[in-house]
Amino acid sequence: DQQVKQNSPSLSVQEGRISILNCDYTNSMFDYFLWYKKYPAEGPTFLISISSIKDKNEDGRFTVFLNKSAKHLSLHIVPSQPGDSAVYFCAASDSGTYKYIFGTGTRLKVLA
Amino acid sequence: KAGVTQTPRYLIKTRGQQVTLSCSPISGHRSVSWYQQTPGQGLQFLFEYFSETQRNKGNFPGRFSGRQFSNSRSEMNVSTLELGDSALYLCASSLGPTGGDSPLHFGNGTRLTVT
Numbered sequence: 001d002q003q004v005k006q007n008s009p010s011l012s013v014q015e016g017r018i019s020i021l022n023c024d025y026t027n028s029m030f031d032y033f034l035w036y037k038k039y040p041a042e043g044p045t046f047l048i049s050i051s052s053i054k055d056k057n058e059d060g061r062f063t064v065f066l067n068k069s070a071k072h073l074s075l076h077i078v079p080s081q082p083g084d085s086a087v088y089f090c091a092a093s094d095s096g097t098y099k100y101i102f103g104t105g106t107r108l109k110v111l112a
Numbered sequence: 113k114a115g116v117t118q119t120p121r122y123l124i125k126t127r128g129q130q131v132t133l134s135c136s137p138i139s140g141h142r143s144v145s146w147y148q149q150t151p152g153q154g155l156q157f158l159f160e161y162f163s164e165t166q167r168n169k170g171n172f173p174g175r176f177s178g179r180q181f182s183n184s185r186s187e188m189n190v191s192t193l194e195l196g197d198s199a200l201y202l203c204a205s206s207l208g209p210t211g212g213d214s215p216l217h218f219g220n221g222t223r224l225t226v227t
Binding site for chain 1: 116143145147152153154155156157160162167168170202204209210211213215216217218219220221
């Protein structure tokens with residue numbers, strides 16, 4: 001049972017435009033969500049997080065939106081840069097379970 | 113501050129053998145988690161340790177085990193290796209208990225190949 005889903009395996013965006021990565025979840029008990037970026041041969045790097053008590057969190061070019069009623073979150077990258085080309089994972093946690101559930105990832109390619 | 117260190121980076125083993133992977137968390141981090149990454153499967157949770165206690169375990173067979181030492185360093189062991197165990201094994205540490213406002217910080221992983 002895949003509790004966290006990233007339905008788009010890949011996404012291509014032109015440099016300077018907006019990248020929107022999507023993530024859906026099924027467990028209404030999830031109360032914390034994170035986004036990670038992963039380059040080949042490296043471990044995932046933490047990007048940004050959001051608590052379920054918020055619907056938006058910004059950090060520079062990265063903004064995460066949470067729609068609890070739709071059980072959906074998205075990561076916006078504006079403007080996109082070639083260095084943003086990587087695999088992006090969303091993850092969710094139910095506090096007290098001491099684990100994060102990860103999606104299968106979306107490969108973003110930013111074209112120069 | 114040094115990041116999460118995993119050793120070795122690459123490992124080639126034969127079916128039936130056993131393997132031990134090592135992880136040193138970020139200094140001051142007491143929680144260590146292990147994940148398995150395979151193509152198309154994302155990151156699958158193996159287990160989480162805090163203060164030498166395993167607090168959660170994923171849906172993996174008993175061949176997968178781990179432990180955490182008093183200095184927070186952790187090891188993961190896989191016995192009777194199978195071809196399907198070939199994967200990238202990632203260790204992550206967090207300052208507080210995993211989950212909530214305590215994001216995971218990952219190492220670069222150990223690439224295990226079983227032949």
